[in-house]
Amino acid sequence: MGSINNLDNEAFQDERARGGTHHFIPEALSSLETFDHRRVLDIVSQLRKCGLNSVLSLPQIVVCGDQSAGKSSVLEALTEIPFPRKDNLCTRYPTEIILRQAKSDSLQIRVIPGPERSAEEQKSIKDFRESITSFEELPQVMAKATEVMGIDKENGDGGDTNHRHAFARDVLSVEIEGPNRPQLTVVDLPGIVQSQTKDTSQADVDMTIKITESYISQPRTICLAVISATNDYANQPILNKVRHFDPKGERTLGIITKPDRLHPGSETEDAFLRLAKNEDIYFTLGWHILKNRSYEDAEVSIQERNASESNFFRQSRFGTLPPEQIGIGSFTDRLSKMLFSHVQQALPRLHQELDEALEDISKELAVIGESRASPEECKIFLAQLALSFYEICKAAVNGHYEGDYFRYTGKGSSIQDLAVNRRxxxxxxxxNQEFAEDIRQKGHKYHIIGLGDVSPDTKQEDLESLDEEPLESERETKNKPPAILDPQKMQHRKAMKWVNDVVVRTRGRELLGNFNPLVIAELFREQSSRWSFFAKEHINKASDASRRFLERVLHDMAPRDIFNRLWPRILEDITRKRQHATDELGKIVKDSRSYVINYNHYYTDTIKKSRYERRKTHMEQCLAKATRHRKIPGSKTDQTYADIDLNHLLGLFSERIDPNMDDHSSEEVLDCLFAIYKVNQKVFIANVTIQVIERHILQGLEDIFCPLTVATISDADAVALASEPAATTKQRDFLTGRLAKLKQGREILREFTST
Structure with a gap:
């Protein structure tokens, strides 16, 4: 038996007699041997060698077609490797031929298990490795590989075949290395089977389709779509398959085999000629014609095969096609340029995808974190997570948004935008601003016209219409909370009646014209009765905002299993803080509804201002009535002067004094009520925002889950919270393997780019 590089003497002489060579370098691939081609394709080979093809789509050549379309013969003509063939037996599994350069000669055969294999099957299949020194050993080794895959290659003896498979998704990898080897990877796929037979189940039929689609769907695969001239090409499904995944035909080269089986001058020959000219089914890469060796010519040499092909095209109408579209020589040259161009275009984008995949996997690994098995590992993991959680929460509470986590991506400043951006x-x-505005605009039960904010110009008809409006107690408010209703507008006369009724029913031993100080507290309680509704709603909104924030931070930082275990604990603390805020609000509301106490001079200033404005308004009205405009004596114009009757003015002003002592006291009460309401409104807003929201909702938010919290939990709790399931361990190992491949691939591409 001869070595890989040198056959034994007998085989060498036989090969020379047939015009062969004494080494594995095929003449058809000599066009791939330029420096630039070798350099570029070597990068892809190295990327494939480091396993990057399992992560990213790498440039490759795939021979695909229907059953017995001549794919293996095309592969043999291209690589000049004598694969064992049988006329009634097609390829049963993907065969990957890897030609690459190395310092020494070697030929390795191994089987790559398919993804559906169990762990035990994968180990058994991966253990299969064979090295041979001559192509004559190839049939025996391939038979062993077929047996390892569990394929009944001979279809059994007619017994039960329910557990036998005619096809497999495992890949037979034939790797040939040597100092003079070209850089090329070619994959021969099982032919698509049209229907099930006694030897082929429907599952086998479906598998041939899945195998083909899994390869041709990859965007960097050059598809050599092989069709046989012995069958109407409209009935060969591979054409529809490649056009589905490559609709523009940008990476598909159509190959017509067995043209010598057509009758010269027939309509079928005309149809295939039009197809070859790209006039029927259009591929951007076009079409190529090859004459395969027949079953009877299986023993002839590659050189005899090439000579027979050349002779056929000299005599056939297919020979009228452009030379670059016929024959194995021009095919390989065409394929060489095509592959080189394809790889050159793919490498920049491949570099970008590699960087993106690296970033994504690094983030996934960062979320999964380090291994979490022992209590110590669990506590370390929780401490690191808690530290990150604490720093983000503290920055958010303090309004320090310098980190990347707070990068603003919105366009506005609405609550939704701020929530989305974690601010x-x-x-x-x-x-807080919305709450303060709600209290100012809607917090009072009655809006009294003419008290502090309505000018004397208010139209009488408006006042009369308001006078007819019923009190809120008379409305139907059973299904509508008071906080939702706008304050009821009340005309001044009705407000006086409302106050007088309270004055009368709270009267004690005070003199007529005076009023019981407790009346202010009773009126204030009624006027401010809506405050608690707005405050409770504000607590809910602020608590929900903090809950959403904490939930998002934990979701972004912790693995899903950790989030599901830890979030209920954090949610308990959030609920507890909300309850404390509600309790604090209850105390504030209770204080505000007790006896009214005030030491703010703003109260007296407001009363004085109200009285002054009321007197000023009355004086202006009296002055207008006591003024007469008279014409200037002796003036030739219509100029007039104002003649003020002071006695009449004083008389009108004195008429304002109301002898009704109840009206006088009611007026005084309204002034006091208006003043104390404005003072306590400011106090209430400040108390809610500071003592409720700030103290109980925001303060200590970062301490809910911090390193100190982790330090106090027991080992059992740490394991219960942070121990990882088997699926997480498996996922980490998977991602770590991918990350290693990507890093190695990046170094290969970086070295290529630098040179």
């Missing part, structure tokens, strides 16, 4: 302090500030 918690800004969101709470906006909620």
């Amino acid at each position: 918690l302090r800004a969101e709470i500030q906006l909620l």
Whole structure:
């Protein structure tokens, strides 16, 4: 038996007699041997060698077609490797031929298990490796590989075949290395089977389709779509398959085999000629014609095969096609340029995809974290997670948004935009502003016209219409909370009646014209009765904002299994903080509804201002009535002067004094009520935002889950919280393997780019 590089003497003489060579370098691939081609294709070979093809789509050549379309013969003509063939037996599994350069000669055969194999089967299949020194040993080794795959290659003896498979998704990898080998990877796929037979089940038929689609769907695969001239090409499914995944035909080269089986001058020959000219089914890469060796010519040499092909094209109408479309010589040259161009175009984008995949997998690994098996590992993991969680939460509470985590991607400043961008302090500030505005605009039960904010120009008809409006207690408010209703507008006369009724029913031993100080507290309680509704709603909104923020932070930082275990604990703390805030609000509301106490001079200033404005308005009205505009004596124009009757003015002003002592006291009560309401409104807003929201919702938010919390938990709790399931361990190992391949691939591409 001869070595890989040198056959034995007898085989060598026989090969020379047939015009052969004494080494594995096929003449058909000599066009791939330029420096640039070798350099570029060597990069892809190295990427494939490091296993990157299992992560990213790498440039490759795939021979695909229907059953017995002549794919293996095309592969043999291209690589000049004598694969064992049988006329009634097609390829049963993907065969990957790897030709690459190395310092020494070697021929390795191994089987790559398919993804559906069990762990035990994968180990058994991966253990299969064979080295041979001559192509004559290839049939025996391939038979062993077929047996390892569990394929009944001879279809059994007619017994039960329910557990036998005619095809496999395992890949037979034939790797040939040597100092003069070309850089090329070619994959021969099983032919697509049309229907099931006694030897081929429907599952086998489906598998041939899945295998073909899994390869030709990859965007960097050059598809050599092989069709046989012995069958109408409209009935060969491979053409529809490649056009489905490559609709523009940008990476598909159509190959017509067995043209010598056509009758010269027949309509079928005309149809295949039109097809070869790209006039029927259009491929951007076009079509090529090859004459395969027949079963009877199986023993002839490659050189005899090439000579027979050349002779056929000299005599056939197919010979009228452009020379670059016929024959194995021009085919290989065409394929060489095509592959080289394809790889050159793919490498820049491949580099980008590799960097993106590296970033994505690195993020996934960062989320999974380090191994978490022992209590110590679990505590370390939780401490690191808690530290990151603490720093992000503290920054958000303090409004420090310098980190990448707070990068703003919105266009506005709405609550939704702030929530999406994790800016918690800004969101709470906006909620505080909305709460304060709601209290100012809607917090009072009655809006009294003419008290502090309505001018004397208010139309009488408007006042009369308001006077007819019923009190809120008379409305139907059973299904509508008071906080949702706008304050009821009340005309001044009705407000006086409302106050007078309270004054009368709270009267004690005070003199007529005076009022019981407790009346202010009773009126204030009614006027401010809506505050608690707005405050409770504000607590809910602020608490929900903090809950959403914490949930998102934990979701972004922790693996899913850790999140599911840890989040309920954090949610308990959030609920507890909300309850504390609600309890604090209850105390504030209770204090505000007790006896009214005030030491703010703003109260007296407001009362004085109200009285002054009321007197000023009355004086202006009296002055207008006591003024007469008279014409200037002796003036030739229509100029007039104002003549003010002071006695009449004083009389009108004194008429304002109301002898009704109840009206007087009611007026005084309204002034006091308006003043104390404005003072306590500011106090209430400040108390809710500081003592409730700030103290109980925001303060200590970062301490809910921090390193100190982790330090106090037991080993059992740490394991219960952080121990990883077997699926996570498997996922980490999978991602770590992918990351290693990607890093190795990046170094290969970086070295290629630098040179």
